[in-house]
Amino acid sequence: MDIQKYMSDLGQRARFASRAMAKADTAAKNKALTLIAAAIRRDADLLRTANKLDLDAALASGLAPAMLDRLTLSDKAIATMAEGLEQIVALSDPIGEISNMKYRPSGIQVGQMRVPLGVIGIIYEARPNVTVDAAGLCIKSGNATILRGGSEAIHCNQALAKIVKEGLAGAGLPADAVQIVETTDRAAVGELITMPQYVDVIVPRGGKGLIERLMRESRVPMIKHLDGICHVYIDDKADIAKALKIAFNAKCHRYGTCNTMETLLVARGIAAEVLPQLAALYLTEKVELRADAEAQALLAGYAHLAAATEEDWSTEYLAPVLAVKIVDDMDAAIAHINTYSSQHTDTIVTEDYSRTMRFLREVDSASVMVNASTRFADGFEYGLGAEIGISNDKLHARGPVGLEGLTSLKYVVFGHGEVRQ
Numbered sequence: 001m002d003i004q005k006y007m008s009d010l011g012q013r014a015r016f017a018s019r020a021m022a023k024a025d026t027a028a029k030n031k032a033l034t035l036i037a038a039a040i041r042r043d044a045d046l047l048r049t050a051n052k053l054d055l056d057a058a059l060a061s062g063l064a065p066a067m068l069d070r071l072t073l074s075d076k077a078i079a080t081m082a083e084g085l086e087q088i089v090a091l092s093d094p095i096g097e098i099s100n101m102k103y104r105p106s107g108i109q110v111g112q113m114r115v116p117l118g119v120i121g122i123i124y125e126a127r128p129n130v131t132v133d134a135a136g137l138c139i140k141s142g143n144a145t146i147l148r149g150g151s152e153a154i155h156c157n158q159a160l161a162k163i164v165k166e167g168l169a170g171a172g173l174p175a176d177a178v179q180i181v182e183t184t185d186r187a188a189v190g191e192l193i194t195m196p197q198y199v200d201v202i203v204p205r206g207g208k209g210l211i212e213r214l215m216r217e218s219r220v221p222m223i224k225h226l227d228g229i230c231h232v233y234i235d236d237k238a239d240i241a242k243a244l245k246i247a248f249n250a251k252c253h254r255y256g257t258c259n260t261m262e263t264l265l266v267a268r269g270i271a272a273e274v275l276p277q278l279a280a281l282y283l284t285e286k287v288e289l290r291a292d293a294e295a296q297a298l299l300a301g302y303a304h305l306a307a308a309t310e311e312d313w314s315t316e317y318l319a320p321v322l323a324v325k326i327v328d329d330m331d332a333a334i335a336h337i338n339t340y341s342s343q344h345t346d347t348i349v350t351e352d353y354s355r356t357m358r359f360l361r362e363v364d365s366a367s368v369m370v371n372a373s374t375r376f377a378d379g380f381e382y383g384l385g386a387e388i389g390i391s392n393d394k395l396h397a398r399g400p401v402g403l404e405g406l407t408s409l410k411y412v413v414f415g416h417g418e419v420r421q
Contacts, residue, residue, distance in 0.1 A: 001183060007191035010146055010179050011198025014119045017176040018144035022116050026093040028171045029140050036167035037085040040132065043163060044078050050155040051128065058152050063126070066256030066318040071126040071153055081132040084386040088136045091384075094407050095142045101414075106421075109414040114407045116142035118200035121192045121220065122388065125150035125206035131160040133379075133386035134203070135178045139168070141406040144177045146199065148192055150206070151184035158182070193218040203389045203401070208316070223401055225366075225392040227316045227342035228258030230374040233333040233359075235350035236269035242371055243274055243349045248281045249373040250347065256318050258390060259345050259367075259377040263313060263323040265333045271326045272298055282322065291324040299324075313340040330355050334362050341365055343392040345377035366392045366399040 040047070051073040058071055094114045101111035120143050124130045131147055138145040149157040161180040168175050181188050193202055193214055202222045204211050211226050232250050234243045250261035266275060275298045282289065288304040289295075290312045299305055312323040313336070327333045330348070337346050347369040348359040356370050367377040377400065379387020384402025391397045397405035 003187045011195045013176040014144040014146050015198050017174040018119050020174050021142045021144050021177050030089045032139055032167045032171035032173055033085045033089045033136055035170045036164055037082040039163045040082045047159055050159040053155040054153050067126045069256040073128050081129050084380055085136045088140045094403055107418045111412050112409040113412045115410055120145045120201050121199045122203045123148045126152050128153045128156040131157050134388050135164045137388050141403050146179050148181040193220055196220050205389050223391045223397055225390050228344045229316050229342040230261050230344055231263045231337050231346045232261045233265040233348045236267035237352040238349040239351055246349055246373050247278055251322050252285045253375045259374050261374050262316055265325050265327050268326050287320045287322055289322055289324050294326040295324045337363055345374045347374050
């Protein structure tokens, strides 16, 4: 296969389809999403069969447990995909919305209209649900998309692509609005990220190595995050029962996700009370604790205990491993977070309102939480219907990226015959 020609053809078709999607009405887009959701439920058995082919191959190749977790398409995951599309249907259509209209002294009215970004290239690994989440958000936001899933999910992604195209056709929308890169040749990624004439934005969802490569090589702007080094800080004015639930869930709900807690910070005044109780919970899941000297003393006898190194504070484990540090107070916790955090998601557990507000203002992350698990940093949980990715950059979009993050603004001017003097 001539990869350059193949990718150029995909890009041209996506660009053409993007023009039709930009002017598609809300009813047609919602119809497509509804049809896709229904077909996912209808073809659940086919999707499970395709996913088993991928899982068998992944197991044979020795894929890491965190990647296997992402690759698995459970009954719950299938239902969540369909429900996510239906949530997107229920959301208001941002396209064409005009805001901030103001009269100027000249007599003209100036405002802003929300418009699609155009063609979005999405590169992801071992996450078949991304195929549907990304397709749904791009359809509703009037964009076309080129999806390049990982080779480990090729069977499932192709099955999902057929369902998506069926839904688009049923709603009278161009099938090329959502295209799957069907080759597993990695050269296709190199072409996709260097086609600014066809692709407006790249959204990478994968491992650190992939994103570092794209940051070096891409000629197309990206919506991305590199690491998910998330913190939970248990303040000395925390409710202990809440702290135990939150710190356990944030680490143990799932290990292979970017919103999983990787570092636990505990205020010195409450550490002796809370850490042994947390250790008992973590022991049930055989979580390895990498603790500073003070925390080690409190956790003596814990079966899976190691001394933390400087590297541990800046490591995304994606595994049952947790860095633990005792800090003097909230000032020290904020300083640690702003030094080592990847600016993804950080949580404080406290009953003190003034500390709550300080933490929200001073922690420089895309999602900052109070008395809640970091695992809630997710487009579905935020009511976005789904997410196309999470951005810890500060330009254009930040945090879980849903419909609005896939749009831009252009200025619109209404005049009454005015001319500039």
